[in-house]
Amino acid sequence: MGRKWGVLAAVGVVAALAGCGGGDDAGTDTAAPPATGQITEPGPFFGQCGSVTDDEVSTAFGMPSFTGVTRNSVGCEWETAGIGGPSVTFSWYRGSPIGRERAGSELIGRPATDIDVQGNPGFIASSEGILCELGVEFGGDFIHWSVMYADARPAADPCKVARDLAELSVSRAK
Template sequence: MGRKWGALVLITVAAGLAGCGGDGDDSGTAPAAQSLPQVTDPGPFFGQCGSVTDDEVAKAFGMPPFTGVTRNSVGCEWETAGIGGPSVTFSWYRGSPIGRERAGSELIGRPATDIDVQGHPGFIASSEGILCELGVEFGGDFVHWSVMYADAQPAADPCTVARDLAELSVSRAK
């Protein structure tokens, strides 16, 4: 008798759970299936920090020596005065749409402009000559360079720096 009650309880719970989760519309129509993420071929390999050296970043950036360099599995950040100070950031996004990054720039008041880096589409967006971000698309992947002078007097145009560093990364991709 115990097995029958156990089976009955399991069936009742399963039926109850199957009936939950609706949107309150009892019209009898099934909700639309969620779209699955699109599978894309991986882009090229960029190497650590986009295959750009600390010296190359320092030369392009033109600021005092870096006080910190952070490296992790998806990118690097070079800082001259700690968090919030002048910095350069490289990020590599695998299987992520570049449009989301572009939309984020536009949402916070940095209109993006289409660019091409060695035959690859992308965008560039800036803010008052102190910040520039640049993304380059490779199918379902993209790389992103961000150059921020913060309150410091820019040593170079941040978009020129971002573009030069992106050119290096793209030329060294494997």
């Protein structure tokens, strides 16, 4: 008989709790607000190397022929003299916040400035006219161009090169 009363008591508690949602409070939403930094819809498709050709990168960069071009699932890197030498890098980040990349740039002494590339927000940051990086946001994704002349004499303004290449990528996105 004690077990029967325990089951009835449990049913009564559940029924009482279920009834707590009614009355004047029924219109209030008690759900937790969405988490900050929540990933938004993915951006467009950019194609290999941001849909920019080796010749287009070479022309914009204005340096001697590339000695190495690396292509992988994340992006591409064009080098003229090996690691640490003049180079251009394209990266495409799916489902990653652009703010992390911007903060990293600022942490190492390259203050970022807000920009707009064909209606898409982003940032640009440079260092002493030899390096420039540019990120452009697309919903939950972003692309990133980095132009570094290293110890070589810059053949062009690295930020103009990065901007021109970003414009090409954005105009060709699908």
